[in-house]
Amino acid sequence: MTGTQNRNEKRFPIRTALIFSLVGISFFLSILFLISPASSQKFSEPAAAEGSESPSEDQGPKIERFDFKLTSNNTFYQVMTAIKVPGPEILDIVKKAKPIFNLTRLKEDSVLKAFTIDGRLQKIEYKFSDYEFLLVERDPDGNMAAKKEELPHETREVVVSGTIENSLYEGALKAGADPQAVVALTDIFAWDIDFASDIHKGDTFRLLSEMLYVEGVPVKTGRLIGAEMENGGKRYAAIYYEGKGGKGYYDEKGRSLKKTLLKSPLRFRRITSTFSRGRYHPILKRYRPHHGIDYGAPTGTPIESAGSGVVKHAGWKGGYGNYIEVKHSNGYTTAYGHLSRIGKGIRSGAKVDQGQVIGYVGSTGLSSGPHLHYEVKVGGRLINPLSVKSLPGVPVPKKEMAQFVAARDSVQHKLSSSGTAYATNKP
Numbered sequence: 001m002t003g004t005q006n007r008n009e010k011r012f013p014i015r016t017a018l019i020f021s022l023v024g025i026s027f028f029l030s031i032l033f034l035i036s037p038a039s040s041q042k043f044s045e046p047a048a049a050e051g052s053e054s055p056s057e058d059q060g061p062k063i064e065r066f067d068f069k070l071t072s073n074n075t076f077y078q079v080m081t082a083i084k085v086p087g088p089e090i091l092d093i094v095k096k097a098k099p100i101f102n103l104t105r106l107k108e109d110s111v112l113k114a115f116t117i118d119g120r121l122q123k124i125e126y127k128f129s130d131y132e133f134l135l136v137e138r139d140p141d142g143n144m145a146a147k148k149e150e151l152p153h154e155t156r157e158v159v160v161s162g163t164i165e166n167s168l169y170e171g172a173l174k175a176g177a178d179p180q181a182v183v184a185l186t187d188i189f190a191w192d193i194d195f196a197s198d199i200h201k202g203d204t205f206r207l208l209s210e211m212l213y214v215e216g217v218p219v220k221t222g223r224l225i226g227a228e229m230e231n232g233g234k235r236y237a238a239i240y241y242e243g244k245g246g247k248g249y250y251d252e253k254g255r256s257l258k259k260t261l262l263k264s265p266l267r268f269r270r271i272t273s274t275f276s277r278g279r280y281h282p283i284l285k286r287y288r289p290h291h292g293i294d295y296g297a298p299t300g301t302p303i304e305s306a307g308s309g310v311v312k313h314a315g316w317k318g319g320y321g322n323y324i325e326v327k328h329s330n331g332y333t334t335a336y337g338h339l340s341r342i343g344k345g346i347r348s349g350a351k352v353d354q355g356q357v358i359g360y361v362g363s364t365g366l367s368s369g370p371h372l373h374y375e376v377k378v379g380g381r382l383i384n385p386l387s388v389k390s391l392p393g394v395p396v397p398k399k400e401m402a403q404f405v406a407a408r409d410s411v412q413h414k415l416s417s418s419g420t421a422y423a424t425n426k427p
Contacts, residue, residue: 066114076103076112083114085121089144093124093136097146101126101134131214153214157225159417161206168199172207177221181209184224186267187355188238188249191259191390193231195267196295204230206415226411239408243400248393254404256393260330261307262354264385265374266295266361291382292335292375299340299370301361305352306334306376307390314346320373321364326352330391333380337373338364 068079080090094103106112107128115123121144127133131153136146162175172182185207186195193199206229210222227238238249238257249257309328317323320337324346327333340362352358363370376385396404 061117064116068112070106070110072108093144100148101128130219151214155210158211159208164203180221190262194263200232208414239411241404241407245397254396258393259390261390265304265306292373293385295372297361299362302357303359304355305358308354311350314342319366324358331379333377335375338367
């Protein structure tokens with residue numbers, strides 16, 4: 001018994017030491033992970049040129065490059081610490097770079113490049129926009145200096161046109177437009193066209209937008225300057241115009257396209273149930289009035305306020321589930337039911353703007369699947385949302401009509417040249 005006990009007592013310190021060693025290694029690896037970016041690549045310049053004699057002791061300075069792909073947890077201090085930059089120098093770099101870019105606000109998934117010579121930091125490059133980057137370099141006196149550099153870039157005006165086969169979104173992407181341009185197009189005509197119920201096969205579209213080119217490559221769509229749509233045999237036109245009275249989109253006669261209420265509070269979705277005096281309810285199993293429209297859309301799809309106004313109710317309301325009611329001018333009220341959740345800051349008494357996201361599609365209350373139940377009242381009376389004829393916004397002032405006509409004619413001329421890119425000489 002005593003021999004066994006002695007052997008156990010001898011094993012105990014060994015086990016204890018082993019456990020503490022493993023814990024120490026784990027702790028070290030954890031600290032290393034925390035202070036290092038999620039992923040980085042290290043590049044070393046060769047000490048001697050290819051084809052030269054075998055390396056000698058005098059190989060010249062060792063030049064290294066580090067590419068750090070940043071995560072949401074990385075900070076500039078952590079990245080610099082990973083390549084052994086002294087703390088005071090890190091703080092000095094942040095201070096000097098701040099007028100150009102705040103290095104305490106590094107963007108997730110962006111790349112920061114660092115260059116060292118014999119282990120000492122010499123240069124930092126960080127691209128913070130589509131064509132701008134921060135350059136921090138060590139000067140001949142050994143001090144770090146920061147400046148902004150720009151890649152060659154220009155803004156061009158590009159025309160994209162096409163015919164709709166299934167949906168505007170699909171047709172526009174197929175024609176060469178990017179998602180930003182499609183969203184902008186639906187924003188412009190949101191007061192006149194319901195992109196869930198009004199789109200037909202064979203409808204056409206044509207849009208003129210600004211496109212940012214960097215080093216000759218298109219990288220981002222800018223403002224939509226003009227657009228045309230043939231929808232159900234009816235032609236719609238939009239012209240962007242900036243004047244002393246304001247800026248916005250107007251039709252060919254200078255009338256504002258912005259109206260009291262949007263045609264629909266959702267962008268890309270389908271109507272699953274229309275306004276009816278007697279619809280069969282799938283849950284209650286009986287016929288009853290359906291004084292609104294149901295838009296089928298995935299859970300979490302953003303819901304926009306159809307008009308500017310004040311929130312009358314935001315919360316649970318029986319069979320409606322999560323429910324929002326907004327009071328607008330001219331006696332209009334809109335309501336939104338079955339939401340998965342209500343938007344941040346949306347509560348009774350809160351003011352909302354037209355197009356502001358107020359909630360998200362869900363299936364709360366008496367609902368058989370994710371959708372938005374949308375209602376419109378005028379003077380307290382429920383009406384069919386598809387029949388709403390909103391009041392238009394402020395038109396172009398008469399004293400500015402000559403300038404507007406010139407802008408309109410220029411846009412329409414460019415729209416007639418499908419697939420053309422016009423350099424606008426904008427920096």
